[in-house]
Amino acid sequence: MTSDAALLDYLLRLADNGLVLAQRLGEWVGKGPVIEEDIASTNVGLDLLGQARLWYAYAGEVEARIKGTGRDEDVFAFRRDAHEFRNLLLVEQPNGHYGDTIARGFLFDQWHVLLLRALAGSTDDRVAAIAAKAAKEATYHAERSADWVVRLGDGTGLSHERMQQAIDGLWMYTGEMFAVDAGEEALAAAGIAADARALKDPWDAAVGAVLAEATLERPADGWMQSGGRTGRHSEHLGHLLATMQFLPRAYPDAKW
Amino acid sequence: MYAQMVDTGLRKLRDAAELSPEERAFQARIDADVKVEPKDWMPEAYRRTLVRQIQQHAHSEIVGMLPEGNWVTRAPSLKRKAILMAKIQDEGGHGLYLYSAAETLGVSRDDLIADLHAGKVKYSSIFNYPTLNWADIGAIGWLVDGAAIMNQIPLCRCSYGPYARAMVRICKEESFHQRQGFDIMIAMAQGTAEQKAMAQDALDRWWWPSLMMFGPPDADSVHSAQSMQWKVKLLSNDELRQRFVDQTVPQAEYLGLAVPDADLKWNAERGHYDFGAIDWSEFHAVLKGNGPCNRDRLRTRVKAWEDGEWVREAAVAHADKRAARAARAA
Numbered sequence: 136m137t138s139d140a141a142l143l144d145y146l147l148r149l150a151d152n153g154l155v156l157a158q159r160l161g162e163w164v165g166k167g168p169v170i171e172e173d174i175a176s177t178n179v180g181l182d183l184l185g186q187a188r189l190w191y192a193y194a195g196e197v198e199a200r201i202k203g204t205g206r207d208e209d210v211f212a213f214r215r216d217a218h219e220f221r222n223l224l225l226v227e228q229p230n231g232h233y234g235d236t237i238a239r240g241f242l243f244d245q246w247h248v249l250l251l252r253a254l255a256g257s258t259d260d261r262v263a264a265i266a267a268k269a270a271k272e273a274t275y276h277a278e279r280s281a282d283w284v285v286r287l288g289d290g291t292g293l294s295h296e297r298m299q300q301a302i303d304g305l306w307m308y309t310g311e312m313f314a315v316d317a318g319e320e321a322l323a324a325a326g327i328a329a330d331a332r333a334l335k336d337p338w339d340a341a342v343g344a345v346l347a348e349a350t351l352e353r354p355a356d357g358w359m360q361s362g363g364r365t366g367r368h369s370e371h372l373g374h375l376l377a378t379m380q381f382l383p384r385a386y387p388d389a390k391w
Numbered sequence: 392m393y394a395q396m397v398d399t400g401l402r403k404l405r406d407a408a409e410l411s412p413e414e415r416a417f418q419a420r421i422d423a424d425v426k427v428e429p430k431d432w433m434p435e436a437y438r439r440t441l442v443r444q445i446q447q448h449a450h451s452e453i454v455g456m457l458p459e460g461n462w463v464t465r466a467p468s469l470k471r472k473a474i475l476m477a478k479i480q481d482e483g484g485h486g487l488y489l490y491s492a493a494e495t496l497g498v499s500r501d502d503l504i505a506d507l508h509a510g511k512v513k514y515s516s517i518f519n520y521p522t523l524n525w526a527d528i529g530a531i532g533w534l535v536d537g538a539a540i541m542n543q544i545p546l547c548r549c550s551y552g553p554y555a556r557a558m559v560r561i562c563k564e565e566s567f568h569q570r571q572g573f574d575i576m577i578a579m580a581q582g583t584a585e586q587k588a589m590a591q592d593a594l595d596r597w598w599w600p601s602l603m604m605f606g607p608p609d610a611d612s613v614h615s616a617q618s619m620q621w622k623v624k625l626l627s628n629d630e631l632r633q634r635f636v637d638q639t640v641p642q643a644e645y646l647g648l649a650v651p652d653a654d655l656k657w658n659a660e661r662g663h664y665d666f667g668a669i670d671w672s673e674f675h676a677v678l679k680g681n682g683p684c685n686r687d688r689l690r691t692r693v694k695a696w697e698d699g700e701w702v703r704e705a706a707v708a709h710a711d712k713r714a715a716r717a718a719r720a721a
């Protein structure tokens with residue numbers, strides 16, 4: 136794999152994480168537990184969507200370097216099938232109840248903020264600039280989701296139980312965040328990508344501290360699911376895309 | 392409007408001789424355009440009317456998130472998705488400002504929401520219509536936000552300070568929404584034959600309900616005269632409706648879409664468009680709960696509230712624990 140091909144793949148991983156999680160948060164619009172939360176959660180979705188658009192734009196430019204032409208954000212979002220999506224399995228998991236959504240966001244945000252901070256020092260100026268902007272947003276996301284983990288974990292008996300189940304149920308999707316393939320390793324060696332393996336210890340420490348404050352137990356690292364970043368997804372992604380892509384697929388000639 | 396039929400609790404306008412000295416002084420201040428503030432004395436009927444009006448308006452913002460939320464996951468481009476999410480988020484914010492304005496009148500947001508869920512208070516009839524194709528999102532911004540602005544700009548000058556100030560903030564955002572909606576309509580009307588058909592279908596379905604947003608004709612609006620004397624309503628329903636028609640018809644022409652009214656024509660003598668008779672039986676049916684979506688909208692809101700109960704309880708329990716810990720540490 137040339138380094139541009141590896142970079143394209145890497146950028147799509149970053150973009151797809153944002154888009155898919157934003158799409159999930161979009162499902163909550165108008166249905167949150169309290170209006171302030173509805174607004175805050177839509178805000179997170181908007182940030183993630185905005186980040187995805189920046190990553191797609193750069194991915195299109197990198198693709199153009201390889202092939203002469205590159206796809207635009209809407210082609211990436213609406214004209215790829217599930218196996219071409221590169222997002223983590225974690226972010227495509229269904230919303231469940233509010234605690235499930237918070238747990239998913241929390242596990243992701245804690246990783247995302249570390250990743251973006253590392254990428255802000257990328258030797259690729261475009262990557263560094265997008266990551267620096269996104270890291271500020273992700274810092275707020277991570278604070279907010281951690282806050283809610285603590286509130287729900289150390290709230291009522293019922294909320295504690297639900298929050299623990301939510302964390303337990305999603306834990307097997309966290310291993311994938313720290314796996315590195317050959318393309319990513321080469322990019323990391325060149326200082327373009329972050330070495331995800333190096334994020335594991337700080338993530339463990341940060342997640343552990345929040346779980347402890349929330350009076351929740353950190354699950355043991357058992358079997359970890361993976362495949363999202365090579366296009367092997369859970370059954371959920373196909374449905375998410377069927378909904379999201381409906382209009383551009385049904386009316387391929389239309390401009391919206 | 393977002394508050395279409397606000398009951399003032401009074402059967403007829405009273406003249407100055409029938410007012411108590413306090414009421415006379417109150418009316419004199421309103422006539423002099425002095426804003427009423429929460430701590431000022433106000434007639435009980437004025438307070439109750441405002442609570443009704445502001446809460447109908449607040450509920451409309453919140454329930455109004457649902458028909459648009461119906462298309463967030465299916466917005467056809469990332470840019471449109473982002474704009475739509477931001478718009479719906481604004482509407483939630485409008486709901487919050489308005490609940491806060493209502494709370495200055497001595498009611499609580501939770502009680503107002505309980506009234507909504509119990510079906511005791513209304514929200515705008517417009518949100519009981521379904522969003523069936525993507526052009527509906529354009530039509531809502533263009534027509535529904537457009538009608539809202541028409542009504543709310545005068546309300547920036549209404550007599551109750553907190554309500555007037557909430558309106559100023561809200562109006563700025565509503566005009567963005569209207570432009571964004573019209574922009575969707577342009578793309579649809581200039582798009583493929585299928586898109587144009589969606590745009591026409593959306594206008595066909597939203598036109599008459601939009602005109603109904605301004606409320607019953609002046610002749611049938613028993614409560615309008617009192618509301619106007621109190622300056623919690625500044626222009627009559629029919630006046631606002633006419634302004635809306637006059638503004639919107641040329642926009643429909645620009646889009647190349649047909650307004651679904653055979654009687655619509657420019658009246659050079661009046662300097663206004665004449666338009667056909669509104670089917671008020673439909674309006675009253677929707678207000679009574681028989682619109683296509685009344686049941687779904689309320690169920691969705693109630694379900695969101697009930698599903699969120701454990702979350703709200705946990706937040707309160709956690710805050711209590713924190714406070715107790717802080718007290719022990721002190």
Ligand SMILES: [Fe+2]
Nearest residue numbers: 452481482485
């Ligand atoms: Fe609004």
Ligand SMILES: [Fe+2]
Nearest residue numbers: 482536565568
């Ligand atoms: Fe609006």
